[in-house]
Amino acid sequence: VSLEVRLRVVCIELLCAAMSTGGLKEPRHAELRNKIISGFFKCLTVRHEEVVEVSRDALAYVIAQQKLQKELLQSSLRPILLNLADYRKLSVPLLQGLGRLLALLSNFFNLTLGEKLLEHLRRWTDPEAVNKAKTFKAGDEITIPCAILSLFHLLPPAPAKFLDALVQAVMELEQGLPGATAAARHWSQYREALVPYMNRHAPEAVQYFIERLGDPRHFRMLHALIKTAEGTEVREELATKQAEKLLAHTFDAAAQPGAAPNLLQTGLLSKASELRFQGVVLVHTLVK
Structure with missing residues (x-):
């Protein structure tokens, strides 16, 4: 760690300590306090993790001690939000800084x-258009969409608004990765970045995938989510609360009275067999 970074860390710690003094x-001293708080906000998007961590802790302390004025929040967030307006200005530090702000001030955002x-994310599904911008370096096609x-x-929770759009965007992004097939990949960095969202909205996510098991891409993504160690909530939701629904959409797909002749007539028997196979794979993964 350079001397400059260590100096910035110590200065932020000193300012944070000063904020708790009666004087x-x-x-x-309201104006001085506001300037210090604005400085904490600015440090959230720097590239030095040590500075970012101490700034985040300082902001968390300040927020716990007092309610920040709306005007102060708006002025402090304006530089970050202005950069977010143009996808060509996106960077991983900027997006990570936004993530820290969301963790501290989620109620402030809508x-x-x-x-x-989501609009920025969809731009990355068109690599040619992104390349024309000539503002990104090699590897950004992975790191920036993952950061988004x-x-x-x-x-704020809104699975009905974003769930399908995010899944479709991830599938499109994966098509640009080596080894991609029409049936989608088994895993990718994009899916890994989406796991926390799926866990937070596990009931809606599981229902969404179960209803689309006829599409191999959705089956593979659901299977990948319950296989990963981080997909705890999704796995628990599928194994307990929506187990009957899983059975109804897989093993029982063609088990209704009179269903088999209809399946034979319409050529869907193989589809029913495929759904049952998917059921076996999913149940096997859940009980391993």
Whole structure:
């Protein structure tokens, strides 16, 4: 760690300590307090993790001690939000800084932010258009979409608004990865970034995938989610609360009286067999 970074860390710690003193709490020092708080906000998007961590802790302390004025919040967040307006200005530190803000101030943001992030995410499904911008370096096609995806679980809950759009965006992004097939991949960095969102909205996510098991891409994604160690909530939801629904959509797909002749007539018997196979795979994964 460089001397400059260590100096910045110590200065932020000193300012945070000063914020708790009686002298700085006096009304005549309100402007100074606001400048210090604004400085904490700015440090959330720097590239030095040590500075970011101490700034986040300082902000968390300040927020716990007092309710921040709306004007102060707006002025402190404006530089970050202005950069978010243009996808060409996106960077991993900026998005990570936004994530830290969402964790601290989730009630301050609304779904409009999610809509903007989704708009940026969809741009990355068109690599040619992104390359024309000539502002990104090699590897950004992975890191920036992943950083965007990792923010959605911090937004106000709205699974009906974003769930399908995020799944479709991830599938499109995966098509640009090596080894991609029409049936989608078994795993990717994009899916990993989406796991926290799926866990937060596990009931809606599981229902969404069960209803789309006829599509191999959705089956593979659900299977991947319950296989990963981080997919705890999704796995628990499927294994307990929606187990009967899983059986109804897989093993019992063609078990209704009179269903078999209809399946034979319409050529859907193989589809029913495929659904049953998917049921076996999912149940086997759940009980392992």
